[in-house]
Every structure is written in structure tokens, then in C-alpha cells.
Amino acid sequence: MAPKKPKTKPKVISNSVTKNLKPEMKRIDRPAYFARREAAKVLRSVLHGDARRRAVGSIKSLVYSPSIRNKKATYALVCQTLKYLPIIKDILMAANVLSGKWKRQGELMYIITYDILFGQEGSLVGDAEKFLMLRKDALQSALAQILKCKGVKDVKDLMTSALSSSSFPASDVRKPRYVRVNTLKMDVRSALLELSKKYEVREDDTVLGLLILPPGADLHNHPLVKNGSVFMQGKASSMVALALGPKPGWEVIDACAAPGNKTVHLAALMKGKGKIIACELNKERVQRLEDNVTLAGATNVTVKHDDFLNLNPEDPSYSKVS
Numbered sequence: 001m002a003p004k005k006p007k008t009k010p011k012v013i014s015n016s017v018t019k020n021l022k023p024e025m026k027r028i029d030r031p032a033y034f035a036r037r038e039a040a041k042v043l044r045s046v047l048h049g050d051a052r053r054r055a056v057g058s059i060k061s062l063v064y065s066p067s068i069r070n071k072k073a074t075y076a077l078v079c080q081t082l083k084y085l086p087i088i089k090d091i092l093m094a095a096n097v098l099s100g101k102w103k104r105q106g107e108l109m110y111i112i113t114y115d116i117l118f119g120q121e122g123s124l125v126g127d128a129e130k131f132l133m134l135r136k137d138a139l140q141s142a143l144a145q146i147l148k149c150k151g152v153k154d155v156k157d158l159m160t161s162a163l164s165s166s167s168f169p170a171s172d173v174r175k176p177r178y179v180r181v182n183t184l185k186m187d188v189r190s191a192l193l194e195l196s197k198k199y200e201v202r203e204d205d206t207v208l209g210l211l212i213l214p215p216g217a218d219l220h221n222h223p224l225v226k227n228g229s230v231f232m233q234g235k236a237s238s239m240v241a242l243a244l245g246p247k248p249g250w251e252v253i254d255a256c257a258a259p260g261n262k263t264v265h266l267a268a269l270m271k272g273k274g275k276i277i278a279c280e281l282n283k284e285r286v287q288r289l290e291d292n293v294t295l296a297g298a299t300n301v302t303v304k305h306d307d308f309l310n311l312n313p314e315d316p317s318y319s320k321v322s
Helices: 027-051 059-063 071-095 100-104 106-117 127-133 136-150 155-164 188-195 235-244 261-269 283-296
Strands: 177-181 210-213 230-232 251-254 275-279 301-304
Touching (some): 027 059, 027 071, 027 106, 071 106, 071 136, 071 155, 100 106, 106 127, 127 136, 177 188, 177 235, 230 261, 235 261, 251 261, 261 283, 261 301, 283 301
Parallel strands (some): 251 275, 275 301
Antiparallel strands (some): 177 230
């Protein structure tokens, strides 16, 4: 008789998000469940960074962290929740439904409230979702009361009122969309003319080659973005390479380079001449860096998967770097 094979233990996923996952949850519900919790994590970083006046990275860079799995859904949830955040805060305060542990999970409550009132109510599984769904009538009642107090008919009018009202903090007002022209591939004038076919566009008065578009302008699938002629890059990020002021022929080290927006901006300012050594410690982010360098046509960039602090300043390879 052949010996019995030992039973193999089932694999356990050691992810903090999965600890409270119910066995009966349908497979179709899980992506939405995870996306809400990942979105709450990103939203917490964004809001805490704003409160402390400290940059924590753009929403996009936070979403593209290796720990975020459902990147597209997470990004959409964060952006939409931020868009409605002033109203969501007012609703939760007026409804007075949060207490104890749920109050301490404010960001997740914001995300779920957005889904219940303004987003996709389907697939709202999970303890936090059930808690708020049981209080849906109170949330809707609070929203109706706010609409009445503001003297508006619907949420769209309320959003317009919110953006122009001084009762909402300046940090909640929707900001313009910035794009930087990649002069390795396209001149500023041509980019301006091309984008103005669909959007109202103007040049920034501080950063050469930076264009300002209306809030909410979605350029993710625009041909100029997809072919690397323009990069979606904020004003603060675009000022870094400009502050360095590199000249063609310089040799530069970018110490923490991924995802590469500043790296390829340096390459453009150097007109593709000289040398840029772009260091990145994280293996997953190295791939994004390489992809952006290729997309930009920045042929003078060498990507180095290494910790910048491991570089030897005595190495002849870096002798021309100031």
C-alpha cells in the first residue's frame, strides 16, 4: 500500500487588508473591496501631507507604489473622493453617524460615502460598508438638508457653489492641470496649438515649457502624452530641474530618479547632450523610470539600479559631476 501523501496547508495571504475579508465574499466583489481600502491608504497620505504642509508625492506616484494592486480603480476613487470631499465632510458631520473605530478610519469612511451617494453603490461588501449602508437614509437626508440650506437643486450646483464659497478651505478647491512640454520631441508653440484644439491652454509665467489647463482636464489618453511629447507634471516638480539649471554637456546624477519626470526634464534642458546617471533603489520603479526615459527619447540618460549612497565619489566615472 502506498503511503498517504501529507496534506498540504493552504497558502495564507499575509496582507493586512485581507485579514477582515469574509470567506463568503464573492470573487467579483473583492476588487472593489480592495480598491476602497487602497484608496483610503492613499487618501490618508495625501490629506496628512496637506495638513502638515509637507509634500508626500503626487496622487499618481502614491498609487503607482508596488503595494497598490488595483491602480486604475484606486486612482479614480481617490480623485473622485477628493473632488467631493468638502461635501462628504459636511454630510458626515450633519448625519452624525461616525463614532469609535469608524471615526478613526475617516479616510475609508470618505471613500465609502462617495460610493454610496455619488459613485457605484454595487459591490459594497465589508464591515465598514455595511455600517454606512445601514445609515444610508441618514446620509441622504443630510445631503438633502445641505442642498436646501445652500439654495441649490442638485449636487452639480452644490459643487459649483462649493468651489466658489469661502466656507471651504483653499486646499479643497480644484487645482489646474499642468503639463510640461518635452522639448526633446516637440516645441512649446506646437504643443500649445495642438492642445488648444480641445482645451483652454496658457503658458506658465515661471517655468518655461509648462502649460496650464483647466481643472479636471483628462489627458491620460491624449496622443501627446502617450507618445512622450508632453508629460503630466506639477509645477513644483517642474521647478526642480530648472533650479539646477544644467547646461548641454554637463554630467549630472539624479539620486532618486523614479518615475523619471525630473530626469527627462534635465535631459531636455541639456538638449540631449552630456550625461545623466539616474539612480533608483526600488526594482519595480526602475522599470517605470526606464519606460519614461525611452518614451521621452532621452538618449543621454543611463539608468542605474542602485542606492545613490553606495556610489563612490572617488570613482573616475563621476569625476565630472559637481
